[in-house]
Amino acid sequence: MVETNNRRLPVGIQSFEEIRKEGYLYVDKTDIIWQLAQKGKKYNYLSRPRRFGKSVLVDTLEAYFTGKKELFEGLKIMQMEKEWVKRPVIRLDMSRAGAEPDTLRSYLNNIFRQYEKEYSLVPNPTDSLADRFNAIIVGSYEQTGQQVAILIDEYDSPLQHSWKTPHHEACTSIYREVFAILKADDKYEKFVFITGITKFTQISLFSVLNNLSNISFEPEYAAICGITKEEVLRDFKPEISKLASRNGWTFDEAVAQLTAYYDGYHFSHENMVDIFNPFSLINALADSKLRNYWASSGATSLLPKFVDDMEVRLADFDHSALLSTIIETSDVTGGGAELFLYQSGYLTIKGYINGTYFLGIPN
Structure with missing residues (x-):
């Protein structure tokens, strides 16, 4: 059996930098990521289910746009990227923003304060969140001479959690106010990427940013999150062999069991490549056990x-x-x-x- 003791699977790790620096296994998506960043549209929205690798994707984009070339050594992107321009990146993780207007404002206030400190910006006490967001985008552009990359992860989290509660309209009002700046500041922006599970079209980002391109069904991005059968067989042979040995299966029987439990997702009718749920697959291979990892990890509210x-x-x-x-x-x-x-x-x-x-x- 192939030795697996020295291989580390990134169970629960969403930091691309940690995965690369600490020697965890990384399924190389950097060719698709480069195509998205360099050849795709300027404003992009990607919907994928929870625990499907959206946050690792956003983290990888941040490492790319901040020019951390050393993290990408040996990956496909090294054959494609020649310049490695370092850009300012503004990243928001809306899963940390709660489900009430007060917690949403508090999160945005805190994250904007961090960027204001980074770029030595001093807001006026009367400035709104939208004014401050605008000043951060413009200020980071003016100080670096580079257009800004804006990454918004799990944009819909506060809207999901507040829907059908008294807080929902107040939350969407904050979204409309703050994120309208993205369209107004177009000339300062290089790339805007937004992830989520669900679309709240008329009441949030989609109404104020009507040039947002939904790439969720595009064939070239079908496998940008999740793991394909080809990638499973290429990258996880030692772990599959270990699973087979533990259960008295052949290698092919182990692959068939993993496929039956965790495969079968399709995200584009033009590219029906089978996608494995990455959270379940990696947990199963780390434990050498087949379990219902994804559904038991907490259903969406x-x-x-x-x-x-x-x-x-x-x-x-x-x-x-x-x-x-x-x-x-x-x-x-x-x-x-x-x-x-x-x-x-x-x-x-x-x-x-x-x-x-x-x-x-x-x-």
């Missing part, structure tokens, strides 16, 4: 707002059909349970005919 008695009713949604106009553009608050179950990872694309997506349980 929106589920009960859509589906009563979730486990009983999930089978009812297998073999669902949704129009492409709904799944690709609709607001989650008006798209029905099927749309949310797709966006949150309980359903996936099984087929597509004449503008209609067919959805089903992935694995």
